[in-house]
Amino acid sequence: MTGKSTLAALCLLAGTTHATDPAALQARNLAANCTPCHSADAPEPNAIPRIAGLPADRILQRLRAFRSGEAPATVMHQIVRGYGDEQLALIATLLASSP
Numbered sequence: 001m002t003g004k005s006t007l008a009a010l011c012l013l014a015g016t017t018h019a020t021d022p023a024a025l026q027a028r029n030l031a032a033n034c035t036p037c038h039s040a041d042a043p044e045p046n047a048i049p050r051i052a053g054l055p056a057d058r059i060l061q062r063l064r065a066f067r068s069g070e071a072p073a074t075v076m077h078q079i080v081r082g083y084g085d086e087q088l089a090l091i092a093t094l095l096a097s098s099p
């Protein structure tokens, strides 16, 4: 069941963008690294916070704080180090528009 709803959530995520738009495709591919952990299906309370639907500027601010080491983290500081500013902005915009 969980697998099915995860798939449904990913389809919903994909459905929020135009599949032919290269920036949207890139955003979807980049954010695919995030959704397995930040799944909307995860039960609350959960050590991994839900992020879909948060304002994009708040997501981006958190990601930059993780990358600079300013925000304490167990895993996020390592994960965001692999992304540039433009990539983080794309991911934040996509996740903000996700259900």
Ligand code: HEC
Residues within 6 Å of the ligand: 030, 031, 033, 034, 035, 037, 038, 047, 048, 049, 050, 051, 058, 059, 060, 062, 063, 072, 073, 074, 075, 076, 077, 079, 080, 091, 092
């Ligand atoms: C291995 C699991 C994992 C992956 C993959 C992951 N995260 Fe996280 N994320 C976490 C955890 C755990 C936290 C809590 C901070 C910490 O301990 O690192 C977090 C925190 C966050 C927060 C802060 C939320 C808040 O309300 O403060 C944001 C934003 C975020 N992650 C975005 C992302 C994005 C974007 C990606 C993909 C690039 C991603 N995460 C990939 C586990 C993950």
